[in-house]
Amino acid sequence: MTITTFKPDTAAQLADSMQWALSHGEPLEVLGTGTKRRLGRPVQAAYALDLSALSGVVAYEPEELVLTVRTGTPLAEVLPMLAARRQHFAFEPQDLGPLYGLPAGGGTVGGMLAAGLTGPRRIQAGSARDHFLGVEGVSGRGEVYKGGGKVVKNVTGYDMPKLMAGSMGTLTAMTEVTLKVLPAPEDVRTLVLLGKGDAEAVRALTSALQSPHEVSGAAHLPAAVAARSGVVARLGGAATCIRLEGFGPSVAARVAALKDELGADAVLERDDSLALWREIRDVAYFVQPAERLVWKLSVPPSEGARVAAAIREITEADVYFDWGGGLLWVAAEPGDADIRECLDGTGGHATLIRAPDDVRASVPVYHPQPEPLAALAARVKESFDPKRLLNPGRLYAGV
Incomplete structure (x- = not known):
């Protein structure tokens, strides 16, 4: 036309x-x-x-x-x-x-x-x-x-x-x-906890967010997704990431305190932190393969791990978590079932972020x-x- x-x-x-x-x-x-x-x-x-x-x-x-x-x-x-x-x-x-x-x-x-x-x-x-x-x-x-x-x-x-x-x-x-x-923020650091399953990772993120340490980023990258990161792939395995920002001395003190409370396998300095959170923000892990469908799911954080497991039961999909487990990014194969059925009973909603025109014309893009x-x-x-x-x-x- x-x-x-x-x-x-x-x-x-x-x-x-x-x-x-x-x-x-x-x-x-x-x-x-x-x-x-x-x-x-x-x-x-x-x-x-x-x-x-x-x-x-x-x-x-x-x-x-x-x-x-x-x-x-x-x-x-x-x-x-x-x-x-x-x-x-x-x-x-x-x-x-x-x-x-x-x-x-x-x-x-x-x-x-x-x-x-x-x-x-x-x-x-x-x-x-x-x-x-x-x-x-x-x-x-x-x-x-x-x-x-x-x-x-x-x-x-x-x-x-x-x-x-x-x-x-x-x-x-x-x-x-x-x-x-x-x-x-003047400075930024990221605590990384390695090897946690989805449910355990969400519990750690929840603890960090409920702490007095002013967490500004709380994400979990399962192993398959972390392997695509330009920052945490070298650490090996799943990466649970907690960001702290602010004045330099404040960040250092809060990192030390939160590390004592949760433990941490690594602490990323400023440049690596900035690069990691750009990846998480821009869904960089799902840019390729370009034919995969990309979904954005908003759920109660307590339901995040269960919804991710339900999605993996019905489709070959990669999932990672942001917003403390309340936001799931999903990359699924073309032709797979509408994953909204996995949200039943959660009160969550899903948006189809990337799909071919014919799919976006036939499947509800917004919940x-x-x-x-x-x-x-x-x-x-x-x-x-x-x-x-x-x-x-x-x-x-x-x-």
């Missing part, structure tokens, strides 16, 4: 494009650089709305810990700017480009927020939506609007930024966003919603995009 692309470089031009789509009844695929085009269901639209020209930093106030940028601004431009002031996005956004066969570092700020992708530090710092303060954009009604503000506490009216985070471009074409940034929640989502969609113009079907079939 030939796709015609609109590429506005101002909010006014974007509004004009939206009005044209409204008048002609033509749906639009909303995208930035397209690094997340394979996340979610395939969009069937003859027209694309490319927001990558809406780029640039509007305001950066390091002393106030606030950043405002246009949504097409590349993360490759923003992240070094923050690092130069020893600041960062504390929610540790993922870079899934390589998982989709694309170069690393190609995403935009708008795509990061629209996808709502959050890394290992979520257990301490929260998700992307928790750092999303303000938004400007054009709704599917062709209306230019803004919501939120440039302060952390904003209680006037509906919290638009929270609504837009993770909406995958189905509610609004965002033009400008404001985010909270935080000081980056089916309970009827009350689906009805609420439909009312929100009706409020922002009654003609179903923006990324139709990206989240759920027929929506």
